[in-house]
Amino acid sequence: MMQPDLQVLMAEIRQIAQEEILPRFARVGYEVKHDGSLLTEADLATDRRIREFLQRAWPQIAFLSEEMERHEQERLLRESDSLWCLDPLDGTSNFAAGLPLFAISLALFQQGEVVLALTYDPIRDEMFSAQQGQGAWLNGKPLQCQKSGFPLCNAVAMVDFKRLPARLKCALMENSPYGSQRNLGSCVLEWAWMAANRGHLYLHGGMKLWDLAAGTLILAEAGGYACTLDGEAVFKPAMEPRSVVISPDKALFDAWFHYLQANR
Numbered sequence: 001m002m003q004p005d006l007q008v009l010m011a012e013i014r015q016i017a018q019e020e021i022l023p024r025f026a027r028v029g030y031e032v033k034h035d036g037s038l039l040t041e042a043d044l045a046t047d048r049r050i051r052e053f054l055q056r057a058w059p060q061i062a063f064l065s066e067e068m069e070r071h072e073q074e075r076l077l078r079e080s081d082s083l084w085c086l087d088p089l090d091g092t093s094n095f096a097a098g099l100p101l102f103a104i105s106l107a108l109f110q111q112g113e114v115v116l117a118l119t120y121d122p123i124r125d126e127m128f129s130a131q132q133g134q135g136a137w138l139n140g141k142p143l144q145c146q147k148s149g150f151p152l153c154n155a156v157a158m159v160d161f162k163r164l165p166a167r168l169k170c171a172l173m174e175n176s177p178y179g180s181q182r183n184l185g186s187c188v189l190e191w192a193w194m195a196a197n198r199g200h201l202y203l204h205g206g207m208k209l210w211d212l213a214a215g216t217l218i219l220a221e222a223g224g225y226a227c228t229l230d231g232e233a234v235f236k237p238a239m240e241p242r243s244v245v246i247s248p249d250k251a252l253f254d255a256w257f258h259y260l261q262a263n264r
Contacts (some may be wrong), residue, residue, distance in 0.1 A: 003116055003131070004058050004108065010118055010127050012053050017104055017122040020045040021089060025098075025123075034176045040089070040096055043067065046104065047088035054084055061108070066210045070239065073209075077237050078188035083109045087210035091186030105188035107213035113121035114236045128192040128218050138196055143222040145248035148200050152255040154179040155200035157245040158190050163205030163241075171263035172203075178257070191215020194246045195222040201256050205229075206241035219246065229260060 024042040037172055047067045052064055062080035064073055066087045076083055084106065089095060091102030101121040108116035118129040128143070130136035136143040148155070157178040174179075178201060184190050187207055194202050195218045216235040220228055226234050229243040236242060245260060247253035 003110075004061075006116065006118070006129060006131060008057070008178065009106075010120075010129060012057075013050065013104055013106065013118060013120050014122075014125075016046060016049045016053070017120055020049055021095075021102075021104075021122050022064065024061060024099075025095060028140065029077055035075045040092055042095065042229060043089045047086065050086055050088060050104070050106070058243050064210075065184045066208070074239055077239070080109075085109060085210050085213045087188060090188040090211060091184070094185045101186050101189060103186055103188050103192070105121075105210065105214045107210075109213070109237055114213055114217040117217040119188045119218065121189060121192070125131075126192075128195065130214075130218040130221040132217060132220070132221070134136065136195055136218045143195050143218070145195065145219075145222045145224040147196070148199050148252060150179075150200055150249075150252065151162050152177050152201075152252060153242075154261070155181065155252055155256075156180050157201035157256075158182045158184065158193075158199050159202075160187075160204045164203070165177060165205065165264060168260065168264050177259045187211035188215055189226040191219055191246070194248055195224055197248050200247060200249060200252055202246035203256075205262070207234075207244050208241055209237070209239060212242060212244060222248070224248045225250055227257065229264065231257075 047065050062076055063081045063084045064076045083152045087105045090099050095102045103119050103121045105119045107114050115132040120127050128138050155178045159181050234242055234244055
């Protein structure tokens with residue numbers, strides 16, 4: 001089947017974010033979901049608007065969102081040849097706390113592969129996008145991962161500690177191989193920023209499908225490197241969390257992965 005028009009998709013997502021997310025930033029309350037994550041009015045309003053738009057524009061494509069029940073998500077993954085996968089607001093805790101680090105992320109799966117992806121940061125008006133085999137872009141300009149020129153000992157790493165195995169967590173805190181560490185609190189932005197050469201290393205112990213789907217394509221099309229802690233491809237059309245190891249730089253990626261394997 002023909003893929004949706006990426007330009008039409010990006011224009012609508014940008015408009016929805018500016019109408020539903022930005023006016024609510026730091027002005028709305030939140031509730032705690034059963035898994036301990038936060039949910040705000042902005043998540044729900046954005047989810048509803050994007051779902052309505054996608055179903056109106058491409059009714060033949062099924063729709064999966066973070067805000068659905070798990071049994072419905074699993075059914076859609078099982079039964080759908082073409083499927084949208086949406087995170088309407090990744091970084092909800094940042095959003096609720098007034099921290100300007102959050103984004104919408106949307107991916108299209110066809111036959112179990114990601115073929116179209118976008119991540120939109122409404123604060124910076126940055127639209128990261130990719131099409132399988134055609135490249136990745138930031139606001140229409142090509143993204144290309146570069147050699148950093150940094151050795152591992154001087155590299156800046158984005159690390160989410162709370163989901164890592166205990167032994168690896170201790171090793172990273174007591175004998176870190178990198179120069180300094182950050183954590184944005186938004187998985188989809190961290191994927192996009194790696195593709196844009198913002199930082200040198202990345203590690204996450206257990207990421208959900210909607211947090212990684214778009215990012216895997218954006219990074220791959222930009223020429224970056226990623227795998228799980230077990231050395232597998234990160235993307236898998238399934239609900240089980242996946243660990244993530246990334247670098248835009250091949251030499252740093254190899255050194256980073258070697259360190260992680262030695263300290264697991």
